[in-house]
Amino acid sequence: GDSVTQMEGPVTLSEEAFLTINCTYTATGYPSLFWYVQYPGEGLQLLLKATKADDKGSNKGFEATYRKETTSFHLEKGSVQVSDSAVYFCAQHTGKLIFGQGTTLQVKP
Amino acid sequence: KAGVTQTPRYLIKTRGQQVTLSCSPISGHRSVSWYQQTPGQGLQFLFEYFSETQRNKGNFPGRFSGRQFSNSRSEMNVSTLELGDSALYLCASSLGALAPTYEQYFGPGTRLTVT
Numbered sequence: 171g172d173s174v175t176q177m178e179g180p181v182t183l184s185e186e187a188f189l190t191i192n193c194t195y196t197a198t199g200y201p202s203l204f205w206y207v208q209y210p211g212e213g214l215q216l217l218l219k220a221t222k223a224d225d226k227g228s229n230k231g232f233e234a235t236y237r238k239e240t241t242s243f244h245l246e247k248g249s250v251q252v253s254d255s256a257v258y259f260c261a262q263h264t265g266k267l268i269f270g271q272g273t274t275l276q277v278k279p
Numbered sequence: 280k281a282g283v284t285q286t287p288r289y290l291i292k293t294r295g296q297q298v299t300l301s302c303s304p305i306s307g308h309r310s311v312s313w314y315q316q317t318p319g320q321g322l323q324f325l326f327e328y329f330s331e332t333q334r335n336k337g338n339f340p341g342r343f344s345g346r347q348f349s350n351s352r353s354e355m356n357v358s359t360l361e362l363g364d365s366a367l368y369l370c371a372s373s374l375g376a377l378a379p380t381y382e383q384y385f386g387p388g389t390r391l392t393v394t
Contacts, residue, residue: 213385267324267383272321
């Protein structure tokens with residue numbers, strides 16, 4: 171069935187380090203792909219999205235490119251801040267949202 | 280524009296009881312989806328409503344049910360609560376149910392604890 175797999179966390183980085191969180195998906199069709207972020211005690215916030223192959227989603231310095239050939243949608247940011255500490259979820263939409271297991275990011279000053 | 284609101288935010292219930300959670304979508308949004316979030320199972324889709332009709336359903340027992348009203352507000356009900364139902368229940372709304380209108384916006388969730 172359709173699924174999303176994310177790299178295991180937690181990921182611990184120093185401020186201003188480069189971030190990559192890997193995400194791959196399996197789908198029978200051509201899903202839209204999303205990254206959501208969840209801060210402690212809050213719901214999910216849409217971070218960015220891509221709706222077709224080779225689309226690049228970007229927001230707040232985060233980027234992810236829809237790679238159909240590798241079925242991937244890796245999240246990247248060039249310079250993380252302490253305020254980026256949160257749980258990040260990759261998801262695909264195929265009639266409903268299917269989420270990865272989430273990756274916890276901790277950024278230390 | 281106000282975001283998705285969920286009430287109550289926290290709830291403590293006893294095994295065997297039933298519970299009703301409420302969700303008010305963003306104004307103009309007609310689709311409401313519900314998700315259960317637990318440490319062990321992660322985020323799992325419960326069901327989706329669009330224009331008062333259930334459009335999609337996840338793999339949960341019949342104890343979990345929902346409905347949507349004509350103003351797009353939605354409720355979900357869990358009957359005969361079990362300890363394993365303890366979770367954060369998230370509601371999300373979107374303009375529509377099909378591309379490109381299905382971008383979902385989430386509420387803060389209802390934290391249900393079953394004792």
